[in-house]
């Protein structure tokens with residue numbers, strides 16, 4: 185059972201060049217969330233949704249993990265079995281940095297799924313509305329990303345971990361989207377030490393015992409080293 189649970193958001197990938205959502209020039213300042221991140225938007229205009237995720241998939245493929253992603257992979261490798269990484273991000277930078285035990289609660293940009301039969305497969309670089317599902321052949325393929333109004337993945341495993349971890353760390357998330365926004369309060373109620381690592385205070389800062397402010401690429405490696413020193 186993991187001793188340390190880490191929740192990451194778009195802020196951990198910001199220094200890898202991937203946009204966040206709610207910062208001053210974030211993705212939701214350029215696109216209407218209702219058009220590209222809801223099932224209704226997909227039904228209305230699947231080509232627009234595919235274009236949005238094709239562009240993000242290309243950005244992600246061209247990006248590299250930064251020192252924060254690498255530090256979390258080092259933490260997991262040094263404390264085998266003790267670290268659970270839950271991410272709201274759909275990029276694959278944690279995996280490319282070497283993290284193994286990763287729960288992508290909002291799905292994965294590099295995976296595709298069928299809106300009808302839910303079969304999943306590695307996403308091609310460019311997806312089109314006319315792509316047939318490899319399993320059922322219906323033209324209902326979509327990025328395997330969880331949209332607003334849909335149930336996030338791995339919620340049972342996350343709910344169990346939140347009640348039992350000793351340390352809960354949130355990195356680079358504004359704490360504005362549920363259910364992830366509620367994890368810190370639940371972990372704190374269950375007795376965990378909660379630490380927030382972010383560029384600035386967030387909507388949920390008061391839920392945390394400890395705050396480390398600054399860019400993830402510097403504050404996350406420092407925090408990981410402190411955890412490893414304390415684990416000796």
Ligand code: APR
Pocket residue numbers: 192193194195196198199204205206207210272273290355356357358359360361381382383384386398399400401
């Ligand atoms: N280092 C650390 N934190 C940073 C950095 C950085 N270099 N740059 C930005 N941040 C912080 C911002 O201060 C903000 O608190 O990252 C956070 C990004 O917040 P959001 O853009 O709201 O991203 P996130 O919290 O991941 O959004 C949650 O909303 O739209 C949905 O599904 C989408 O998973 C996403 C969810």
